[in-house]
Amino acid sequence: MNAWLVAAAFGLDLLLGDPSHLPHPVVWIGGLINRLEVVLVGLFDRRRVTGILLVVLTLTLTGVTAWGVLWLATALHPWLGLALSLWLAYTAIALHSLHRESRRVVAWVEAGNLVEARRSLALIVGRETAELDEEGILRACIETVAENTSDGVIAPLFYLFLGGPVLGLLYKGINTLDSMIGYRDDRYRELGWAAARLDDLANLLPARLTGLLMVLAAIPLGLNSWNALKILLRDARKPSSPNAGFPEAAVAGALCLQLGGPATYFGQRVEKPTLGDPDRPPTVAAFRATIRLMYLTAFAGLALGLLICGWPAFG
Secondary structure, rough: OHHHHHHHHHHHHHHHHOOOOOOOOHHHHHHHHHHHHHHHHHHHHHHHHHHHHHHHHHHHHHHHHHHHHHHHHHOOOHHOOOOHHHHHHHHOOOOOHHHHHHHHHHHHHHHOHHHHHHHHHHOOOOOOOOOHHHHHHHHOOOOOOOOHHHHHHHHHHHHHHHHHHHHHHHHHHHHHHHHHHOOOOOOOOOOHHHHHHHHHHHOOOHHHHHHHHHHHHOOOOOOHHHHHHHHHHHOOOOOOOOOOOHHHHHHHHHHHHHHHHHHHEEEEEOOEEEEEEOOOOOOHHHHHHHHHHHHHHHHHHHHHHHHHHOHHOOO
């Protein structure tokens, strides 16, 4: 994909985000996953095999459809193909919406309405939020911004630069599969095994790149870059997820606070490891610093992609 088209898609996301009244490929992919799950679970007894088929069919249908629609649009008129490529790339990036949804939670915290803050937080995190106090809400917000800087921004940019809108959309398909069925509860432990493992593989490089970019982005922001690097090297591999710890550890170190710790999922308390040191409590100011770090990391990722993939244009 043209590197400057990725930059244009990035700019569109900054300006528009994901307007709720417009169609979105991820919603279509989610609907496809739901329908395929119902059909395949009814046909096969072995749930791990069913999960593998669900992943293969979802990604095959997504990739073939995206490629076919782009081919048809380009055949009709090159500008139509270009516009469709731009739109698909734009929908793969979630920088604006990540800021908007997390800011809504923190706005309720600032207003002193923790009930609404918990309700809004439940829309963007997987854990149960009903028992969280103010610090717990802010910590969860900072964690989800940190992790999704990789999943929602740097990883989509990585795959868009690597393989254009089709590969970018396939990545979103992998991410959506993991978010819908990649759980470890009784229902999805076997069915979601393939989705979770594939998501781990797809995010292996982007998560580590995000952590390193965050360390560098902390410097101009006046955050603790050396501590970010120290905590990244010390704590990034603590979580059971092979990837989530890298951006979270970098943020914890840069802000000199502690993330992670116990959380409740589907009624079960999970003893998650801590990342960073408890030098400071999570605050609204820390959340805002995380947002600034997210944006600068995103711009650094875009610049790196343009430098590597768009270098002939500079000649």
